[in-house]
Amino acid sequence: EFLGQSPPTSPRASQSPLMFRPEMPVIPLQRPDDLSFPKPPWMQIRSDYEESRPEPCIPTMITWSYGGTDVALEGSWDDWKSRKPLQRSGKDFTVMMVLPSGVYRYRFVVDGHWRHSTDQPWEQDYSGNAYNILDLQEYVPEDVDSISGFEPPQSPESSYDNTQLSQDDFSKDPPMVPPHLNSTLLNAPSPQMEIPHPFSRPQHVVLNHLYMHRDRNRPSVVALGSTNRFLSKYVTVVLYKSIQR
Incomplete structure (x- = not known):
């Protein structure tokens, strides 16, 4: 008897599909990087002090000694933006630069052509252009009085017996090699490990x-070695050569 009746309609289905509950606009959340918090007064004062504190500068004289009529200087201290003319002093051209401590690259402009000084440190870039190198370090004046407290005390006079030198002391031959030259890299034992110790x-x-x-x-092989210094680097070259004919 229920076959002829239609099923009851659902309350949800009787509503129009175009009816939505209105939403209130919400401000999007900010990321932690975008958040800004006011700094405490003591932090603000410290920041202003650090920004106003001048960086110490070092005066240095740059000289060009290879002739020319019009000589100027440009460098990396201002990102190569300006040229500073050099003043003639006899046969040389000089300029006084006051720069903060650091390493700079510079070059001369002599009569409209880029030049570099060969009597100063210089290098080439990947394009083959040569630049001079200026390494400025902070100068610390030597204060002898400040290190007097670290000097060892003098030995007492009672520790000396004042014995006279005998004839054997004058007949001894001097060593063939000074003792400190025995501590070379050629005489250092090689470590038995995969990764060598520095x-x-x-x-x-x-x-x-x-x-x-x-x-x-291995008497048939001889090792020749030499150590040289380049700025703060030490380079040791070892050559193994056979002496068999």
Whole structure:
């Protein structure tokens, strides 16, 4: 008896599909990077002090000694934006620059042509253009009085026996090699590991010398080595050569 009757309509289906509940506009959330908070007064004062504190500058004289009529200077201290003329002083051209500490690149403009000074440190870029290098470091005046407290105390006079030198002291031959030259890289034992241990900074007395080392187990091979310094880097070159004919 229920076959002839239609099913009851759903209350949800009787409503129009175009009827929506109105939404209130909401301000989107900001990301943490976009949020700005007011700084405390003490932080603001410190920031203003740091910005107003001048950076110490170092005066340096730059000289051009290779002739010319009109000589100017440009460099990386102002991103190559300006040219500063040099003043003639006899056969040279000079200019006084006052710059903060750092490493700068510069070049001369001599009669409209780019030039670099070969008696000053210089390098080339990937395009082959040559630039001079200016390395300015903060100058710290030497205060001898400030280090007097670190000097070791003098030894007492009672520690000296004042013995007279004998004839044997004058007959001894001097050593063939000074003792400090034995601590070279050629005489250092090689570490038994896959990753070699980094060497310590060599002494200044072993620089710019040529050393030869011959191993008793391999008398037919001789090693030649030399250590040189380039700015703050130390480069050691070792050449292994066979002496068999």
